[in-house]
Amino acid sequence: MIALRRVALPAAAAGELDRLTARIPHGDSKTARRLWSSARGARRSIRDGLAEMAAGRGYCMYCGDGLGSTVDHFEPLARNPRRAFDWLNHLLACEYCNSHHKRDRFPLDADGRPLLIDPTAEDPLAHLFLVLSIGTYRPLSEKGRTTIEVCGLNRPLLERGRAAAVDQVAALVFRWWEGTPEVRRRAVWTLRDQPHADVLQAMLRQARLPGAPRVFADADLVDLLRDEDLRAALLP
Numbered sequence: 001m002i003a004l005r006r007v008a009l010p011a012a013a014a015g016e017l018d019r020l021t022a023r024i025p026h027g028d029s030k031t032a033r034r035l036w037s038s039a040r041g042a043r044r045s046i047r048d049g050l051a052e053m054a055a056g057r058g059y060c061m062y063c064g065d066g067l068g069s070t071v072d073h074f075e076p077l078a079r080n081p082r083r084a085f086d087w088l089n090h091l092l093a094c095e096y097c098n099s100h101h102k103r104d105r106f107p108l109d110a111d112g113r114p115l116l117i118d119p120t121a122e123d124p125l126a127h128l129f130l131v132l133s134i135g136t137y138r139p140l141s142e143k144g145r146t147t148i149e150v151c152g153l154n155r156p157l158l159e160r161g162r163a164a165a166v167d168q169v170a171a172l173v174f175r176w177w178e179g180t181p182e183v184r185r186r187a188v189w190t191l192r193d194q195p196h197a198d199v200l201q202a203m204l205r206q207a208r209l210p211g212a213p214r215v216f217a218d219a220d221l222v223d224l225l226r227d228e229d230l231r232a233a234l235l236p
Contacts, residue, residue, distance in 0.1 A: 001062060001117060001124040001153065002201050004053050005236065009087055013045035017085040024082050032081035042085060046071055050092040053120070055197035058092065061119055062102065062151045065161055065195045066094025074118055076104040091120070101152040115146040128153075130202040132215065135162030165196040169203055173224050188233045204231060 009017070020039055024032045036043070050071065051058045060066045072093040075083050083089040093102070107115040117124045127144030128137045137153050139145035148154055169191065176187035191200055206215055207225030216222050224230060 001064060001119050001128065001147070001151075002055060002198050003123045003125070003236065004055070004061060004120045006088065006120040007049055007052050009045060009049050013042070013049075014087065016042050016045070017087060020085045021082055024084060026082060029077050029081040032077050032084040036077070036084050039085070043071065046085075046087065046090050047092075049087070050090060054092050056193045056195060059195055059197065060094035060097050061091045062093055062097040063153065063158055064198050065158055066096055068092030069095050070098045072098050072102065074106075074116070075114070076106055078104050079106055088120075091118075097151060102150055105150050107146055107150065109142070115143050116150060117143055117147045124198075125202065125205060130162065130198060132166050132199070132202060132206065133163065135159040135164075135166075135199075162196050162199050165194070165199040166203065168194065169200050170218070170221055173221065173230065176230060177224050177227075191234060200234065204235060 008014075016039075020035055020042055023035060050061075050068065054061060054068055055064065058068045060068045062072075070093050072091045073083065074089050074091050077084050102116075105116075109115050117127055124144075124147075127139065127141045127147065129140055130137055136159050137144075137148050139148055152158075172187045172191050176184050176191075179187060194200075203216075204225055206212060207222050209215070212222045212225075213219055216225075
């Protein structure tokens with residue numbers, strides 16, 4: 001999971017979302033679901049906006065592995081029907097994350113605040129630490145722990161994919177360093193396009209930690225991950 005910048009929708013699309021919201025009575029989830037199912041144009045606008053925000057080729061904003069094929073209501077319609085068309089309440093999700101993990105789950109803390117990370121409103125890496133060698137997330141907060149559990153972020157296939165992505169990122173970073181301007185351009189494009197963007201972001205962040213040489217066991221890789229030109233090309 002990585003931080004994402006929420007874009008502004010075109011004025012016409014935003015106006016349509018406001019008009020649809022006005023048609024939903026407070027607490028009426030049935031009407032909200034009916035309007036959501038029938039409002040194809042509004043759903044398309046939302047989907048297009050989310051695709052613009054998502055990493056790579058439109059990867060899931062939860063797992064970062066599967067392609068985002070569905071629009072998820074971060075706060076579920078069953079809980080707050082009038083957020084059905086709230087642009088700030090939509091995330092792009094793969095079918096597996098949406099249907100098998102998060103679903104309508106939306107845990108809250110004792111003060112009624114969400115215990116799930118919204119990657120468009122906060123930095124997930126403030127709540128999650130990625131153990132690069134095994135591709136496993138460790139929680140840094142209660143919100144991190146709950147997000148790992150609800151979104152299934154440590155399911156085995158994701159852990160394996162992240163662990164493999166570490167080697168792939170390292171190989172592309174060395175290719176970038178040794179290459180011509182065109183090779184560098186393609187290496188950056190590939191790094192930004194591949195799944196598991198969280199691995200790349202975690203490597204760039206952890207390379208600046210005091211214990212980085214022990215984490216990466218390769219001083220040359222640490223130096224390259226600290227290179228300002230590379231970082232400028234890859235960091236948001």
